[in-house]
Structures are given as structure tokens and as C-alpha cells.
Amino acid sequence: MSEEPILAVEGLTIDIPLAQGTLHAVRGIDFELNRGETLCIVGESGSGKSLTSLAVMGLLPKRLECAARKLAFRGTELQGQPASAMRQLRGNRMAMIFQEPMTSLNPAYTIGDQLAEALLLHRRVSKAEARARAVELLGKVGITAAESRLSQYPHQLSGGLRQRVMIAMALMCEPELVIADEPTTALDVTIQAQILRLLVDLQREMNMAMILVTHDLGVVARVADKVAVMYAGEVVEQGTAKEIFEHPSHPYTQGLLRCIPVPGRTKPGEHLGSIPGIVPSLIGKVEGCAFRTRCDLAESACAKPVPIHRTQGGHAWRCIHSDTERVPA
Amino acid sequence: MLTFALKRLGLAVLVALTVSAVSFSLLYLSGDPASAMAGESATSADIEALRRLYGFDRPFLVQYGDWLFNALQGDFGQSYYFKLPVSQLIADRLSITMLLGVCGISFALVTAIPLGVAAAVRPNSFIDRTALFISVMGQALPSFWFGLVLIVIFSIQLNWLPPSGSGSWRNFIMPTVVLGYYAMPAIMRLTRAGMLEVLNADYIRTARAKGAGEWRVMFKHALRNAVVPVVSLAAVQMGFMLGGSIVVESIFALHGAGYLAWESIGRNDLPTVQALILVFAGFYIVFTFLSDLANAWLDPRIRVG
Ligand SMILES: Nc1ncnc2c1ncn2[C@@H]1O[C@H](COP(=O)(O)OP(=O)(O)OP(=O)(O)O)[C@@H](O)[C@H]1O
């Protein structure tokens, strides 16, 4: 594609200084996202999905150390940008929806104030225009009687409604990139699907690029253009959704998918299959493949730096085996 | 909200009644009020006459009821010393006390809140340590001593401010600082603790994700939530200051209600002392009640049920 990617990340690392040593929470990840595309990031708890999302937004806590060879939004390198430039991007051209709808809205202000603020921070519009836009978006996220909701406070809304409000808030300025970090995990199972459906519809309608962090492989199968599988702070495999589901090449991805017989037909709500074993500690120096303690195909070479295999289609995985499907188990 | 307010109001009335009973009983605390009034050289006939004149011969409850009834209408009887209605005496002095209270609490808020916010934004930094030092000093220094130190420095050594009296606004500077500094540490620490907690909240991250600037995040999103308990603490302290400025008023000879209380205790002027206790307690009760209301009003989770 000739157009610049919306987001290009290369060699992103995030280190967390702790009393026991440095936690290498994210260890050199790469990915790219084009206009209108959906990238799903999957991986078990603690693999660094949220940290990666926050790093893109420039919202990491200051004491975490974040570095990358490249972290570019529409060709503009974000690292080293002044805080004011980042502020102009955040909420305006890139927006984020968080995992915790119950606590992510300010309890002291009305829904209307908080929605309007998102627009007023970035556009020269009157309060009335901002409120009109808020009503419009509340309608879009499926909230009825939107006008009267504006004067309500967060505590008066259910979790599902609050997450709809959060979605509306993220979309107030029609961002080019929206990052949704497990937007439905905290919600009732019955409304998870509705909220996701809504998010995906709006994304298509507004032609936004989206990073969707999720545990739900059924969702991935339905909405993803690209998939990145994270394990212990690395992207161990990524590629188009078709490639990942049809030719999973990393043993971890294969483990995740083993419980799904037919790609694309997994029921919504189905979670990652569990693989026996635990994730190694990422404190201190981490060498070799972090998955080797749990991998059936592990060999002595796995303790040394592991190469990345790439195909022309952009499918890439990090394993000593270039063709795991043919390795005799 | 209304039931909440009514409940608090009921509580306040009960407390007020209790205080009034206690303050009325003061009269009998030092033995027979009539003989105390008559002095040591009085004959028993004199004492008896006084007792009848002031109604001390009636049953206790009747006297209390009578006193309370009058007090509610603003009639606290005559001052033994000034031979003037106590209510008039107090009214004259109260304006000075109220002015001092307002100045004191304003001084406390204006210094404590910014300091508390700054300390919370950079915990363990130089400013945080300085703020901690200031607040520990504020709690450790007794008001009378701090007041005297100020007088020595600013009145005697530098000759910048008058040491006593209540004639001009310059008389109020040192008392304001002393009284305000007394209230400051608690307000500052509550602000700091509240801000520290609130700054970790998810909605602060949301505000940043919207592109809000740091000042906006601090003052609009964080402080608004952190300040709720501070407002009610300040209201309680205001009530306390209006009654508790006795020490400060006497050091600086500010002729306010506190000073009057101090003088009246010395002169054994019981009606005045009784009335002042009731007035001071009344302030305290009213401000505590207001603090409850403010708390509820500031928190939409209580206000909008
Ligand atoms: N502020 C922080 N301080 C210390 N450690 C942190 C901090 N934030 C994240 N971590 C650690 O970094 C690692 C990655 O965290 P992250 O939140 O990115 O995981 P995640 O993949 O989003 O997991 P989940 O699926 O549970 O949300 C975890 O081990 C976590 O404990």
C-alpha cells in the first residue's frame, strides 16, 4: 500500500525498575497498522498487552522506561515529541478505551460534561455544539434518551452503559486510531458481544484503525485483519488473521488454537485454551525463548537467541523451527 | 439528600441541647451560686436575698427550662460584671471573632491546599518534605508560644506590626497567621492524602487519554474529588476556630468573644461564660452540620441518589 501506515512500531521495549531488579515487561515488539485495519493482540495475563497500548498513547507511568527504534503515528515519530504535541494527538487522533468501565469515568462530573470535554479540548466549538455532538454519539453507541443522559452522573449508569459512554467519548473527535484494551472483560457476559459488535460497527463506519486487545479468540476470528500473539513481553507470532488461524506456526499459538476445531466458528465468549506451566519471571536478564519451559518442541538451541521467520505475506514467528507443522512431535 | 439533611439536623439539635444542659449546670459546679455571687463577707440574709432575686431557690429543671427559653430568644441574662445584657455584650465582640475566624480559615486553605497538591504531585520530593516539615511544626508549636514568637519578632524586634489591640487590619495579621497555621497541617495532609489516592484513579488516566493538560488533570479532575473531605474538615475547623480562638485573642488582646470569655472566667461572670459556651458550641454544631451537608452536596453519589 502506498499510504503511510497509521501506526508503525519497531523494537518497543518497556522496562520496569523494581526493588528486585528490572522487569523487562515488553521486549522488542514490532507491528504495523494501516488505515481502517483491525489488529487483535492476544496473549495471557501479564504478557504486556496493556503496557504496549499505553506506550502507543504515551500514557505509561513516568517511572517505567520505554524505548523503541520506531514509534510512529502516520509517519511522525512520537518519541521525543513535546508533551503538548502528544496532548494534541491523544483523544483527538488516537483514543483509548479502557478495561475498567466502572472506574474510568470521573464520579464528580456529569456524562455530558465529560463527553463534551473530549471535543472541547481539541476543537473550537461552543459548549452547545459539543453537547450536540455528545448526544449524537450517545445515540450511535445505542444509548436511548441520550439528551437526558447528559445530566446523569456515572454512578447512575450500569457497567455496560458506562462502557458505551467510554466508547462514545473515545470517538468524539473521530480518531484515526482507537485502542480498545479488553473493553468487555469487566462486563456481564450477555452484553460483551453487543458492546464488541457496536465497537466494530463504529470502527468500520468511521474507517478507523483499531487495536483490540482481547482474550476472546472467537472475537479475533470474526473481526481481526491482523493478529499479534504476545507471550512474556514478546510478539511470538503475527500475521493476517487467515494465516494465524490456518497456519499457526509458533507452538504457543498452536497451543492457544488447539481447542478451536474450526477457525472462524468459535462461539463468542470462548476463552484461550490453557497451556500447562507458568510464565517465567522477566526480572533480570532474559535469554532464549521464554516459552521453552512449556513447549513440547523445546531443544537446547531454544536457550540461545531465537530467530524470527518471515513469509512474504507478512506472517512472522519467533521460534527455532522454521516449519513447526512438520516437526515430528 | 433531604432525609440525610433532616437526620443530621436532628442530631445537631440533640447535641445542642446536651451542651446547653452542661453549660447551665456550670452554675452549680462551683457550689451554691448565690453564696459565690455574694462574696465572702456576705451575711446569710444577703445570700438568701440574692438567691430569691436570681431565682436560685426554684427547682433545677425549672431554672434550666427558664434559662433555655430565654436563651432561645437571645436573652442570656445580665452580666454580673458589666451589668449589661449578656447578648449585647457578646454581639459586640462576635464580629471580631468571626472576622478572625474567616481570615484564619482562609489563610489555612490558601496555604494548605496548594502545598498539599504540590506534595502529592511529587511525593518524597523537596517540596513534599518541606510541606511535611511545615505541617509537623504547625502541630508541634503551641499557639500561645508561636504567637509570642511572632510578637517578639515582628512587633518588638522589627516593629512592623502592632502587638495587641483590634483597631486596624494590621492587628489581625499575626492572629490570622497563628490561628490559620493551627488549622493548616490537618488540611494539608488531608489534601495530600486525597490527591495521592485520586491521582492513581482510572479516571485520571482517562482524562490524560482525552488529551487534557496536567493542570487540568490536577485541578479539574483530581482536586475536585480529593477536596470533598477537605471542605468538610475546613467547616469543622471553622466552627472550632470561632470558639477556640480564646488563646489567640488573649495573646494579641483582640477584643473578640474569645477574649471576653477569658476575661469573664477570671471575673467569675457566670451568665456571660454560660452564654459564650453556648454560642461557641452552637458555632461548632452549626459548622459540623454544614460540613455534613457540604460533603453530601459535593459528592454526586450522595446528592443524586
Ligand atoms: N505500573 C506497573 N508497575 C509494576 N509492574 C507493572 C506495572 N504495569 C504493568 N506491570 C507488569 O508488567 C507486566 C505486563 O503488564 P500488562 O498490564 O501489560 O499485562 P496484560 O497483558 O495487559 O495483562 P492482562 O491481560 O491481565 O491485562 C505484568 O507482569 C505486570 O505485573
Ligand code: SF4
Ligand atoms: S523456540 Fe524452542 S521453546 Fe521456543 S517455541 Fe520454538 S521450539 Fe518452543
Ligand SMILES: [Mg+2]
Ligand atoms: Mg491488560
